[in-house]
Amino acid sequence: MDTNGILEKRQLPDEEFVALWDAIILDPSIKDRLLGQAILNYTMRSKVNRAAVPLHGVILLVGQPGTGKTSLARALAAQTSRLVRTANQFLFVEVEPHALASSALGRSQKAVTELLGGTIAEIAAVQPCIVLLDEVETLAADRSKLSLEANPIDVHRATDAVLAQLDQLAGRYPNLLFLATSNFPEAIDGAFLSRADLVVTLDLPTPEACYAILADTLRAMGQAFPKLDKLAKASTLNEAAQKCVGLDGRRIRKLVAAACTFDREVAIDPNRLTMAHIMRAIEHEQQELHKAKGNHQ
Ligand SMILES: Nc1ncnc2c1ncn2[C@@H]1O[C@H](COP(=O)(O)OP(=O)(O)OP(=O)(O)O)[C@@H](O)[C@H]1O
Ligand SMILES: [Mg+2]
Structure with missing residues:
Protein backbone atom coordinates (compact mmCIF):
# COMPACT_ATOMS: atom_id res chain seq x y z
CA MET A 1 0.00 0.00 0.00
CA ASP A 2 1.08 3.56 -0.67
CA THR A 3 1.63 5.63 2.42
CA ASN A 4 -0.87 8.15 1.11
CA GLY A 5 -4.00 6.11 1.78
CA ILE A 6 -4.34 4.31 -1.57
CA LEU A 7 -4.80 0.57 -1.39
CA GLU A 8 -4.48 -0.04 -5.11
CA LYS A 9 -4.62 1.45 -8.59
CA ARG A 10 -5.59 -0.38 -11.78
CA GLN A 11 -6.08 0.60 -15.37
CA LEU A 12 -9.63 -0.23 -16.48
CA PRO A 13 -11.22 -2.30 -17.84
CA ASP A 14 -9.63 -5.01 -15.75
CA GLU A 15 -10.47 -8.66 -16.60
CA GLU A 16 -10.82 -9.71 -12.97
CA PHE A 17 -13.26 -6.87 -12.26
CA VAL A 18 -15.22 -7.49 -15.46
CA ALA A 19 -15.80 -11.11 -14.37
CA LEU A 20 -17.29 -9.91 -11.07
CA TRP A 21 -20.23 -8.32 -12.90
CA ASP A 22 -21.74 -11.73 -13.66
CA ALA A 23 -20.49 -13.36 -10.45
CA ILE A 24 -22.61 -11.04 -8.30
CA ILE A 25 -26.14 -12.34 -8.64
CA LEU A 26 -28.69 -9.61 -8.24
CA ASP A 27 -31.95 -8.37 -9.67
CA PRO A 28 -30.82 -7.18 -13.15
CA SER A 29 -32.79 -3.95 -12.76
CA ILE A 30 -30.49 -2.97 -9.85
CA LYS A 31 -27.40 -3.54 -11.98
CA ASP A 32 -28.95 -1.60 -14.87
CA ARG A 33 -29.78 1.34 -12.63
CA LEU A 34 -26.25 1.44 -11.20
CA LEU A 35 -24.68 1.25 -14.63
CA GLY A 36 -27.05 3.90 -15.94
CA GLN A 37 -26.10 6.28 -13.13
CA ALA A 38 -22.38 5.64 -13.61
CA ILE A 39 -22.62 6.25 -17.37
CA LEU A 40 -24.69 9.40 -16.84
CA ASN A 41 -21.89 10.72 -14.67
CA TYR A 42 -19.72 10.83 -17.79
CA THR A 43 -22.34 11.88 -20.32
CA MET A 44 -24.16 14.59 -18.38
CA ARG A 45 -22.07 16.09 -15.62
CA SER A 46 -19.69 18.08 -17.77
CA LYS A 47 -22.58 19.54 -19.77
CA VAL A 48 -25.06 20.80 -17.18
CA ASN A 49 -25.07 23.66 -14.72
CA ARG A 50 -24.19 22.34 -11.25
CA ALA A 51 -26.43 24.85 -9.53
CA ALA A 52 -29.43 23.42 -11.36
CA VAL A 53 -28.34 19.77 -11.42
CA PRO A 54 -26.16 19.21 -8.35
CA LEU A 55 -24.57 15.91 -9.29
CA HIS A 56 -21.57 15.02 -7.12
CA GLY A 57 -20.40 11.86 -8.84
CA VAL A 58 -21.08 9.70 -5.80
CA ILE A 59 -22.87 6.34 -5.83
CA LEU A 60 -23.40 4.61 -2.48
CA LEU A 61 -23.96 0.87 -2.01
CA VAL A 62 -25.26 -0.19 1.38
CA GLY A 63 -26.14 -3.60 2.76
CA GLN A 64 -25.22 -6.25 5.29
CA PRO A 65 -21.74 -7.78 5.26
CA GLY A 66 -21.21 -10.26 2.45
CA THR A 67 -23.93 -8.96 0.14
CA GLY A 68 -21.50 -8.15 -2.65
CA LYS A 69 -21.01 -4.39 -2.28
CA THR A 70 -17.26 -4.24 -2.81
CA SER A 71 -17.32 -6.79 -5.64
CA LEU A 72 -20.18 -4.98 -7.36
CA ALA A 73 -18.43 -1.62 -7.03
CA ARG A 74 -15.30 -3.03 -8.71
CA ALA A 75 -17.41 -4.65 -11.42
CA LEU A 76 -19.36 -1.44 -11.97
CA ALA A 77 -16.12 0.49 -12.41
CA ALA A 78 -14.96 -1.98 -15.05
CA GLN A 79 -18.30 -2.02 -16.90
CA THR A 80 -18.51 1.76 -16.91
CA SER A 81 -15.04 2.03 -18.43
CA ARG A 82 -16.10 -0.38 -21.18
CA LEU A 83 -19.22 1.56 -22.09
CA VAL A 84 -18.12 5.18 -21.84
CA ARG A 85 -16.09 6.57 -24.71
CA THR A 86 -13.22 8.74 -23.51
CA ALA A 87 -9.94 9.87 -25.04
CA ASN A 88 -7.92 8.56 -22.08
CA GLN A 89 -8.04 5.25 -20.28
CA PHE A 90 -9.96 4.98 -17.00
CA LEU A 91 -8.03 4.53 -13.76
CA PHE A 92 -9.48 2.69 -10.76
CA VAL A 93 -8.27 3.80 -7.35
CA GLU A 94 -9.17 2.07 -4.10
CA VAL A 95 -8.84 4.14 -0.95
CA GLU A 96 -7.72 2.53 2.31
CA PRO A 97 -10.15 4.15 4.77
CA HIS A 98 -8.37 3.04 7.92
CA ALA A 99 -5.09 4.56 6.83
CA LEU A 100 -6.82 7.94 6.75
CA ALA A 101 -8.74 7.62 9.98
CA SER A 102 -5.71 8.12 12.15
CA SER A 103 -6.34 8.98 15.76
CA ALA A 104 -3.29 11.23 15.94
CA LEU A 105 -4.74 14.68 16.37
CA GLY A 106 -4.99 16.64 13.16
CA ARG A 107 -3.73 13.81 10.98
CA SER A 108 -6.83 12.34 9.40
CA GLN A 109 -8.14 15.73 8.33
CA LYS A 110 -4.79 16.47 6.73
CA ALA A 111 -4.60 12.98 5.20
CA VAL A 112 -8.10 13.29 3.68
CA THR A 113 -7.28 16.70 2.20
CA GLU A 114 -3.99 15.45 0.80
CA LEU A 115 -5.53 12.34 -0.68
CA LEU A 116 -8.68 13.82 -2.20
CA GLY A 117 -7.49 17.34 -2.91
CA GLY A 118 -3.99 16.20 -3.90
CA THR A 119 -3.52 12.67 -5.25
CA ILE A 120 -7.05 12.09 -6.57
CA ALA A 121 -7.36 15.58 -8.04
CA GLU A 122 -4.04 15.13 -9.85
CA ILE A 123 -5.24 11.87 -11.42
CA ALA A 124 -8.65 13.29 -12.35
CA ALA A 125 -6.93 16.22 -14.07
CA VAL A 126 -5.44 13.87 -16.66
CA GLN A 127 -7.73 10.85 -16.99
CA PRO A 128 -11.19 9.57 -16.10
CA CYS A 129 -11.07 8.05 -12.65
CA ILE A 130 -13.31 5.85 -10.50
CA VAL A 131 -12.54 5.84 -6.79
CA LEU A 132 -13.74 3.13 -4.43
CA LEU A 133 -14.40 4.45 -0.92
CA ASP A 134 -14.97 1.17 0.90
CA GLU A 135 -16.46 1.36 4.39
CA VAL A 136 -17.16 5.02 3.91
CA GLU A 137 -18.65 5.39 7.40
CA THR A 138 -15.09 5.44 8.74
CA LEU A 139 -14.30 8.39 6.49
CA ALA A 140 -17.55 10.34 6.67
CA ALA A 141 -18.70 9.49 10.20
CA ASP A 142 -22.01 10.99 11.27
CA ARG A 143 -20.92 14.09 13.22
CA SER A 144 -24.25 14.30 15.04
CA LYS A 145 -23.64 10.88 16.62
CA LEU A 146 -20.00 11.37 17.58
CA SER A 147 -19.44 12.21 21.19
CA LEU A 148 -16.59 14.62 21.65
CA GLU A 149 -15.34 12.63 24.61
CA ALA A 150 -15.03 9.33 22.78
CA ASN A 151 -13.91 10.78 19.44
CA PRO A 152 -11.17 13.31 19.06
CA ILE A 153 -12.23 16.51 17.34
CA ASP A 154 -10.14 15.33 14.42
CA VAL A 155 -12.77 12.73 13.46
CA HIS A 156 -15.31 15.55 13.09
CA ARG A 157 -12.82 17.52 11.06
CA ALA A 158 -12.12 14.53 8.83
CA THR A 159 -15.82 14.38 7.90
CA ASP A 160 -15.77 18.14 7.27
CA ALA A 161 -12.72 17.65 5.05
CA VAL A 162 -14.36 14.82 3.06
CA LEU A 163 -17.44 16.97 2.40
CA ALA A 164 -15.43 20.03 1.46
CA GLN A 165 -13.23 17.99 -0.89
CA LEU A 166 -16.23 16.28 -2.51
CA ASP A 167 -17.73 19.69 -3.28
CA GLN A 168 -14.46 20.95 -4.73
CA LEU A 169 -13.84 17.84 -6.82
CA ALA A 170 -17.44 17.68 -8.05
CA GLY A 171 -17.09 21.20 -9.44
CA ARG A 172 -13.75 20.65 -11.09
CA TYR A 173 -13.69 17.07 -12.34
CA PRO A 174 -16.84 15.69 -13.99
CA ASN A 175 -14.75 12.67 -15.09
CA LEU A 176 -14.37 11.56 -11.46
CA LEU A 177 -16.80 9.07 -9.95
CA PHE A 178 -16.82 7.86 -6.35
CA LEU A 179 -18.27 4.46 -5.52
CA ALA A 180 -18.80 4.24 -1.77
CA THR A 181 -19.87 1.21 0.27
CA SER A 182 -21.09 0.76 3.83
CA ASN A 183 -22.48 -1.83 6.24
CA PHE A 184 -23.60 0.96 8.55
CA PRO A 185 -25.52 3.62 6.62
CA GLU A 186 -26.83 4.94 9.96
CA ALA A 187 -23.23 5.82 10.90
CA ILE A 188 -22.66 7.93 7.76
CA ASP A 189 -22.96 11.68 7.99
CA GLY A 190 -26.25 13.01 6.58
CA ALA A 191 -24.42 15.57 4.47
CA PHE A 192 -22.51 12.77 2.74
CA LEU A 193 -25.75 10.83 2.10
CA SER A 194 -27.27 13.98 0.67
CA ARG A 195 -24.37 14.29 -1.78
CA ALA A 196 -24.86 10.75 -3.12
CA ASP A 197 -26.45 10.81 -6.59
CA LEU A 198 -27.80 7.28 -6.08
CA VAL A 199 -28.07 5.09 -2.99
CA VAL A 200 -28.71 1.38 -3.57
CA THR A 201 -29.36 -1.17 -0.85
CA LEU A 202 -28.19 -4.70 -1.58
CA ASP A 203 -30.51 -7.16 0.14
CA LEU A 204 -29.82 -10.73 1.14
CA PRO A 205 -30.19 -13.11 -1.82
CA THR A 206 -33.67 -14.25 -2.86
N1 LIG B 1 -25.39 -11.53 -4.56
C1 LIG B 1 -24.26 -12.25 -4.66
N2 LIG B 1 -24.10 -13.10 -5.69
C2 LIG B 1 -22.98 -13.83 -5.81
N3 LIG B 1 -21.95 -13.79 -4.96
C3 LIG B 1 -22.04 -12.96 -3.91
C4 LIG B 1 -23.20 -12.14 -3.70
N4 LIG B 1 -23.02 -11.42 -2.59
C5 LIG B 1 -21.80 -11.73 -2.14
N5 LIG B 1 -21.20 -12.65 -2.93
C6 LIG B 1 -19.85 -13.20 -2.79
O1 LIG B 1 -19.42 -12.98 -1.47
C7 LIG B 1 -18.07 -12.56 -1.42
C8 LIG B 1 -17.95 -11.26 -0.67
O2 LIG B 1 -18.49 -10.20 -1.41
P1 LIG B 1 -18.11 -8.68 -1.10
O3 LIG B 1 -16.77 -8.61 -0.44
O4 LIG B 1 -18.31 -7.92 -2.34
O5 LIG B 1 -19.23 -8.29 -0.03
P2 LIG B 1 -19.40 -6.94 0.79
O6 LIG B 1 -20.86 -6.60 0.75
O7 LIG B 1 -18.46 -5.92 0.32
O8 LIG B 1 -19.03 -7.41 2.26
P3 LIG B 1 -18.49 -6.53 3.49
O9 LIG B 1 -19.62 -5.61 3.90
O10 LIG B 1 -18.19 -7.54 4.55
O11 LIG B 1 -17.29 -5.79 3.02
C9 LIG B 1 -17.59 -12.48 -2.87
O12 LIG B 1 -16.89 -13.66 -3.16
C10 LIG B 1 -18.87 -12.42 -3.66
O13 LIG B 1 -18.70 -13.06 -4.90
MG1 LIG C 1 -16.90 -4.91 1.26
Whole structure:
Protein backbone atom coordinates (compact mmCIF):
# COMPACT_ATOMS: atom_id res chain seq x y z
CA MET A 1 0.00 0.00 0.00
CA ASP A 2 1.08 3.56 -0.67
CA THR A 3 1.63 5.63 2.42
CA ASN A 4 -0.87 8.15 1.11
CA GLY A 5 -4.00 6.11 1.78
CA ILE A 6 -4.34 4.31 -1.57
CA LEU A 7 -4.80 0.57 -1.39
CA GLU A 8 -4.48 -0.04 -5.11
CA LYS A 9 -4.62 1.45 -8.59
CA ARG A 10 -5.59 -0.38 -11.78
CA GLN A 11 -6.08 0.60 -15.37
CA LEU A 12 -9.63 -0.23 -16.48
CA PRO A 13 -11.22 -2.30 -17.84
CA ASP A 14 -9.63 -5.01 -15.75
CA GLU A 15 -10.47 -8.66 -16.60
CA GLU A 16 -10.82 -9.71 -12.97
CA PHE A 17 -13.26 -6.87 -12.26
CA VAL A 18 -15.22 -7.49 -15.46
CA ALA A 19 -15.80 -11.11 -14.37
CA LEU A 20 -17.29 -9.91 -11.07
CA TRP A 21 -20.23 -8.32 -12.90
CA ASP A 22 -21.74 -11.73 -13.66
CA ALA A 23 -20.49 -13.36 -10.45
CA ILE A 24 -22.61 -11.04 -8.30
CA ILE A 25 -26.14 -12.34 -8.64
CA LEU A 26 -28.69 -9.61 -8.24
CA ASP A 27 -31.95 -8.37 -9.67
CA PRO A 28 -30.82 -7.18 -13.15
CA SER A 29 -32.79 -3.95 -12.76
CA ILE A 30 -30.49 -2.97 -9.85
CA LYS A 31 -27.40 -3.54 -11.98
CA ASP A 32 -28.95 -1.60 -14.87
CA ARG A 33 -29.78 1.34 -12.63
CA LEU A 34 -26.25 1.44 -11.20
CA LEU A 35 -24.68 1.25 -14.63
CA GLY A 36 -27.05 3.90 -15.94
CA GLN A 37 -26.10 6.28 -13.13
CA ALA A 38 -22.38 5.64 -13.61
CA ILE A 39 -22.62 6.25 -17.37
CA LEU A 40 -24.69 9.40 -16.84
CA ASN A 41 -21.89 10.72 -14.67
CA TYR A 42 -19.72 10.83 -17.79
CA THR A 43 -22.34 11.88 -20.32
CA MET A 44 -24.16 14.59 -18.38
CA ARG A 45 -22.07 16.09 -15.62
CA SER A 46 -19.69 18.08 -17.77
CA LYS A 47 -22.58 19.54 -19.77
CA VAL A 48 -25.06 20.80 -17.18
CA ASN A 49 -25.07 23.66 -14.72
CA ARG A 50 -24.19 22.34 -11.25
CA ALA A 51 -26.43 24.85 -9.53
CA ALA A 52 -29.43 23.42 -11.36
CA VAL A 53 -28.34 19.77 -11.42
CA PRO A 54 -26.16 19.21 -8.35
CA LEU A 55 -24.57 15.91 -9.29
CA HIS A 56 -21.57 15.02 -7.12
CA GLY A 57 -20.40 11.86 -8.84
CA VAL A 58 -21.08 9.70 -5.80
CA ILE A 59 -22.87 6.34 -5.83
CA LEU A 60 -23.40 4.61 -2.48
CA LEU A 61 -23.96 0.87 -2.01
CA VAL A 62 -25.26 -0.19 1.38
CA GLY A 63 -26.14 -3.60 2.76
CA GLN A 64 -25.22 -6.25 5.29
CA PRO A 65 -21.74 -7.78 5.26
CA GLY A 66 -21.21 -10.26 2.45
CA THR A 67 -23.93 -8.96 0.14
CA GLY A 68 -21.50 -8.15 -2.65
CA LYS A 69 -21.01 -4.39 -2.28
CA THR A 70 -17.26 -4.24 -2.81
CA SER A 71 -17.32 -6.79 -5.64
CA LEU A 72 -20.18 -4.98 -7.36
CA ALA A 73 -18.43 -1.62 -7.03
CA ARG A 74 -15.30 -3.03 -8.71
CA ALA A 75 -17.41 -4.65 -11.42
CA LEU A 76 -19.36 -1.44 -11.97
CA ALA A 77 -16.12 0.49 -12.41
CA ALA A 78 -14.96 -1.98 -15.05
CA GLN A 79 -18.30 -2.02 -16.90
CA THR A 80 -18.51 1.76 -16.91
CA SER A 81 -15.04 2.03 -18.43
CA ARG A 82 -16.10 -0.38 -21.18
CA LEU A 83 -19.22 1.56 -22.09
CA VAL A 84 -18.12 5.18 -21.84
CA ARG A 85 -16.09 6.57 -24.71
CA THR A 86 -13.22 8.74 -23.51
CA ALA A 87 -9.94 9.87 -25.04
CA ASN A 88 -7.92 8.56 -22.08
CA GLN A 89 -8.04 5.25 -20.28
CA PHE A 90 -9.96 4.98 -17.00
CA LEU A 91 -8.03 4.53 -13.76
CA PHE A 92 -9.48 2.69 -10.76
CA VAL A 93 -8.27 3.80 -7.35
CA GLU A 94 -9.17 2.07 -4.10
CA VAL A 95 -8.84 4.14 -0.95
CA GLU A 96 -7.72 2.53 2.31
CA PRO A 97 -10.15 4.15 4.77
CA HIS A 98 -8.37 3.04 7.92
CA ALA A 99 -5.09 4.56 6.83
CA LEU A 100 -6.82 7.94 6.75
CA ALA A 101 -8.74 7.62 9.98
CA SER A 102 -5.71 8.12 12.15
CA SER A 103 -6.34 8.98 15.76
CA ALA A 104 -3.29 11.23 15.94
CA LEU A 105 -4.74 14.68 16.37
CA GLY A 106 -4.99 16.64 13.16
CA ARG A 107 -3.73 13.81 10.98
CA SER A 108 -6.83 12.34 9.40
CA GLN A 109 -8.14 15.73 8.33
CA LYS A 110 -4.79 16.47 6.73
CA ALA A 111 -4.60 12.98 5.20
CA VAL A 112 -8.10 13.29 3.68
CA THR A 113 -7.28 16.70 2.20
CA GLU A 114 -3.99 15.45 0.80
CA LEU A 115 -5.53 12.34 -0.68
CA LEU A 116 -8.68 13.82 -2.20
CA GLY A 117 -7.49 17.34 -2.91
CA GLY A 118 -3.99 16.20 -3.90
CA THR A 119 -3.52 12.67 -5.25
CA ILE A 120 -7.05 12.09 -6.57
CA ALA A 121 -7.36 15.58 -8.04
CA GLU A 122 -4.04 15.13 -9.85
CA ILE A 123 -5.24 11.87 -11.42
CA ALA A 124 -8.65 13.29 -12.35
CA ALA A 125 -6.93 16.22 -14.07
CA VAL A 126 -5.44 13.87 -16.66
CA GLN A 127 -7.73 10.85 -16.99
CA PRO A 128 -11.19 9.57 -16.10
CA CYS A 129 -11.07 8.05 -12.65
CA ILE A 130 -13.31 5.85 -10.50
CA VAL A 131 -12.54 5.84 -6.79
CA LEU A 132 -13.74 3.13 -4.43
CA LEU A 133 -14.40 4.45 -0.92
CA ASP A 134 -14.97 1.17 0.90
CA GLU A 135 -16.46 1.36 4.39
CA VAL A 136 -17.16 5.02 3.91
CA GLU A 137 -18.65 5.39 7.40
CA THR A 138 -15.09 5.44 8.74
CA LEU A 139 -14.30 8.39 6.49
CA ALA A 140 -17.55 10.34 6.67
CA ALA A 141 -18.70 9.49 10.20
CA ASP A 142 -22.01 10.99 11.27
CA ARG A 143 -20.92 14.09 13.22
CA SER A 144 -24.25 14.30 15.04
CA LYS A 145 -23.64 10.88 16.62
CA LEU A 146 -20.00 11.37 17.58
CA SER A 147 -19.44 12.21 21.19
CA LEU A 148 -16.59 14.62 21.65
CA GLU A 149 -15.34 12.63 24.61
CA ALA A 150 -15.03 9.33 22.78
CA ASN A 151 -13.91 10.78 19.44
CA PRO A 152 -11.17 13.31 19.06
CA ILE A 153 -12.23 16.51 17.34
CA ASP A 154 -10.14 15.33 14.42
CA VAL A 155 -12.77 12.73 13.46
CA HIS A 156 -15.31 15.55 13.09
CA ARG A 157 -12.82 17.52 11.06
CA ALA A 158 -12.12 14.53 8.83
CA THR A 159 -15.82 14.38 7.90
CA ASP A 160 -15.77 18.14 7.27
CA ALA A 161 -12.72 17.65 5.05
CA VAL A 162 -14.36 14.82 3.06
CA LEU A 163 -17.44 16.97 2.40
CA ALA A 164 -15.43 20.03 1.46
CA GLN A 165 -13.23 17.99 -0.89
CA LEU A 166 -16.23 16.28 -2.51
CA ASP A 167 -17.73 19.69 -3.28
CA GLN A 168 -14.46 20.95 -4.73
CA LEU A 169 -13.84 17.84 -6.82
CA ALA A 170 -17.44 17.68 -8.05
CA GLY A 171 -17.09 21.20 -9.44
CA ARG A 172 -13.75 20.65 -11.09
CA TYR A 173 -13.69 17.07 -12.34
CA PRO A 174 -16.84 15.69 -13.99
CA ASN A 175 -14.75 12.67 -15.09
CA LEU A 176 -14.37 11.56 -11.46
CA LEU A 177 -16.80 9.07 -9.95
CA PHE A 178 -16.82 7.86 -6.35
CA LEU A 179 -18.27 4.46 -5.52
CA ALA A 180 -18.80 4.24 -1.77
CA THR A 181 -19.87 1.21 0.27
CA SER A 182 -21.09 0.76 3.83
CA ASN A 183 -22.48 -1.83 6.24
CA PHE A 184 -23.60 0.96 8.55
CA PRO A 185 -25.52 3.62 6.62
CA GLU A 186 -26.83 4.94 9.96
CA ALA A 187 -23.23 5.82 10.90
CA ILE A 188 -22.66 7.93 7.76
CA ASP A 189 -22.96 11.68 7.99
CA GLY A 190 -26.25 13.01 6.58
CA ALA A 191 -24.42 15.57 4.47
CA PHE A 192 -22.51 12.77 2.74
CA LEU A 193 -25.75 10.83 2.10
CA SER A 194 -27.27 13.98 0.67
CA ARG A 195 -24.37 14.29 -1.78
CA ALA A 196 -24.86 10.75 -3.12
CA ASP A 197 -26.45 10.81 -6.59
CA LEU A 198 -27.80 7.28 -6.08
CA VAL A 199 -28.07 5.09 -2.99
CA VAL A 200 -28.71 1.38 -3.57
CA THR A 201 -29.36 -1.17 -0.85
CA LEU A 202 -28.19 -4.70 -1.58
CA ASP A 203 -30.51 -7.16 0.14
CA LEU A 204 -29.82 -10.73 1.14
CA PRO A 205 -30.19 -13.11 -1.82
CA THR A 206 -33.67 -14.25 -2.86
CA PRO A 207 -34.28 -18.04 -3.16
CA GLU A 208 -33.57 -17.78 -6.91
CA ALA A 209 -30.34 -15.89 -6.23
CA CYS A 210 -29.36 -18.48 -3.58
CA TYR A 211 -29.81 -21.16 -6.24
CA ALA A 212 -27.70 -19.29 -8.75
CA ILE A 213 -24.94 -18.62 -6.18
CA LEU A 214 -24.84 -22.30 -5.12
CA ALA A 215 -24.75 -23.46 -8.74
CA ASP A 216 -22.09 -20.92 -9.70
CA THR A 217 -19.89 -21.92 -6.75
CA LEU A 218 -20.25 -25.62 -7.58
CA ARG A 219 -19.44 -24.97 -11.24
CA ALA A 220 -16.34 -23.01 -10.24
CA MET A 221 -15.18 -25.85 -7.99
CA GLY A 222 -16.17 -28.27 -10.75
CA GLN A 223 -13.38 -26.93 -12.96
CA ALA A 224 -10.95 -28.68 -10.62
CA PHE A 225 -13.26 -31.46 -9.37
CA PRO A 226 -15.50 -32.45 -12.30
CA LYS A 227 -18.13 -34.37 -10.28
CA LEU A 228 -19.14 -31.14 -8.57
CA ASP A 229 -20.32 -29.88 -11.93
CA LYS A 230 -23.01 -32.58 -11.81
CA LEU A 231 -24.15 -31.39 -8.37
CA ALA A 232 -24.64 -27.93 -9.87
CA LYS A 233 -27.29 -29.49 -12.15
CA ALA A 234 -28.92 -31.77 -9.53
CA SER A 235 -32.68 -31.33 -9.05
CA THR A 236 -32.14 -31.32 -5.26
CA LEU A 237 -30.17 -28.08 -5.53
CA ASN A 238 -33.45 -26.21 -5.50
CA GLU A 239 -34.28 -27.54 -2.06
CA ALA A 240 -30.81 -26.59 -0.84
CA ALA A 241 -31.31 -23.08 -2.20
CA GLN A 242 -34.59 -22.66 -0.31
CA LYS A 243 -32.77 -23.54 2.89
CA CYS A 244 -30.11 -20.89 2.23
CA VAL A 245 -32.56 -18.00 2.51
CA GLY A 246 -31.35 -15.62 5.23
CA LEU A 247 -27.66 -16.24 4.50
CA ASP A 248 -25.57 -13.67 2.63
CA GLY A 249 -23.79 -14.38 -0.65
CA ARG A 250 -20.38 -14.75 0.98
CA ARG A 251 -21.73 -17.34 3.48
CA ILE A 252 -23.38 -19.31 0.70
CA ARG A 253 -20.20 -19.45 -1.38
CA LYS A 254 -18.14 -20.40 1.65
CA LEU A 255 -20.50 -23.12 2.86
CA VAL A 256 -20.09 -25.05 -0.38
CA ALA A 257 -16.38 -25.35 0.40
CA ALA A 258 -17.16 -25.97 4.08
CA ALA A 259 -19.41 -28.89 3.05
CA CYS A 260 -16.21 -30.72 2.02
CA THR A 261 -14.93 -30.62 5.59
CA PHE A 262 -17.54 -32.76 7.38
CA ASP A 263 -16.08 -35.97 6.03
CA ARG A 264 -12.32 -36.53 5.87
CA GLU A 265 -12.71 -38.56 2.66
CA VAL A 266 -14.41 -35.62 0.97
CA ALA A 267 -11.71 -33.23 2.14
CA ILE A 268 -9.15 -35.57 0.60
CA ASP A 269 -11.17 -35.98 -2.61
CA PRO A 270 -13.78 -33.21 -3.08
CA ASN A 271 -15.24 -35.17 -6.02
CA ARG A 272 -17.01 -37.22 -3.33
CA LEU A 273 -19.12 -34.29 -2.18
CA THR A 274 -22.86 -35.03 -2.07
CA MET A 275 -25.97 -32.90 -1.67
CA ALA A 276 -26.32 -34.34 1.86
CA HIS A 277 -23.01 -32.71 2.80
CA ILE A 278 -24.19 -29.42 1.36
CA MET A 279 -27.47 -29.65 3.29
CA ARG A 280 -25.52 -30.29 6.47
CA ALA A 281 -23.31 -27.25 5.83
CA ILE A 282 -26.40 -25.10 5.24
CA GLU A 283 -27.98 -26.27 8.50
CA HIS A 284 -24.74 -25.51 10.31
CA GLU A 285 -24.64 -21.97 8.88
CA GLN A 286 -28.28 -21.33 9.72
CA GLN A 287 -27.69 -22.46 13.30
CA GLU A 288 -24.65 -20.21 13.60
CA LEU A 289 -26.62 -17.29 12.21
CA HIS A 290 -29.41 -17.97 14.70
CA LYS A 291 -26.91 -18.00 17.59
CA ALA A 292 -25.26 -14.80 16.37
CA LYS A 293 -28.65 -13.08 16.20
CA GLY A 294 -29.46 -14.32 19.73
CA ASN A 295 -26.22 -12.81 21.01
CA HIS A 296 -27.12 -9.46 19.50
CA GLN A 297 -30.52 -9.21 21.16
N1 LIG B 1 -25.39 -11.53 -4.56
C1 LIG B 1 -24.26 -12.25 -4.66
N2 LIG B 1 -24.10 -13.10 -5.69
C2 LIG B 1 -22.98 -13.83 -5.81
N3 LIG B 1 -21.95 -13.79 -4.96
C3 LIG B 1 -22.04 -12.96 -3.91
C4 LIG B 1 -23.20 -12.14 -3.70
N4 LIG B 1 -23.02 -11.42 -2.59
C5 LIG B 1 -21.80 -11.73 -2.14
N5 LIG B 1 -21.20 -12.65 -2.93
C6 LIG B 1 -19.85 -13.20 -2.79
O1 LIG B 1 -19.42 -12.98 -1.47
C7 LIG B 1 -18.07 -12.56 -1.42
C8 LIG B 1 -17.95 -11.26 -0.67
O2 LIG B 1 -18.49 -10.20 -1.41
P1 LIG B 1 -18.11 -8.68 -1.10
O3 LIG B 1 -16.77 -8.61 -0.44
O4 LIG B 1 -18.31 -7.92 -2.34
O5 LIG B 1 -19.23 -8.29 -0.03
P2 LIG B 1 -19.40 -6.94 0.79
O6 LIG B 1 -20.86 -6.60 0.75
O7 LIG B 1 -18.46 -5.92 0.32
O8 LIG B 1 -19.03 -7.41 2.26
P3 LIG B 1 -18.49 -6.53 3.49
O9 LIG B 1 -19.62 -5.61 3.90
O10 LIG B 1 -18.19 -7.54 4.55
O11 LIG B 1 -17.29 -5.79 3.02
C9 LIG B 1 -17.59 -12.48 -2.87
O12 LIG B 1 -16.89 -13.66 -3.16
C10 LIG B 1 -18.87 -12.42 -3.66
O13 LIG B 1 -18.70 -13.06 -4.90
MG1 LIG C 1 -16.90 -4.91 1.26
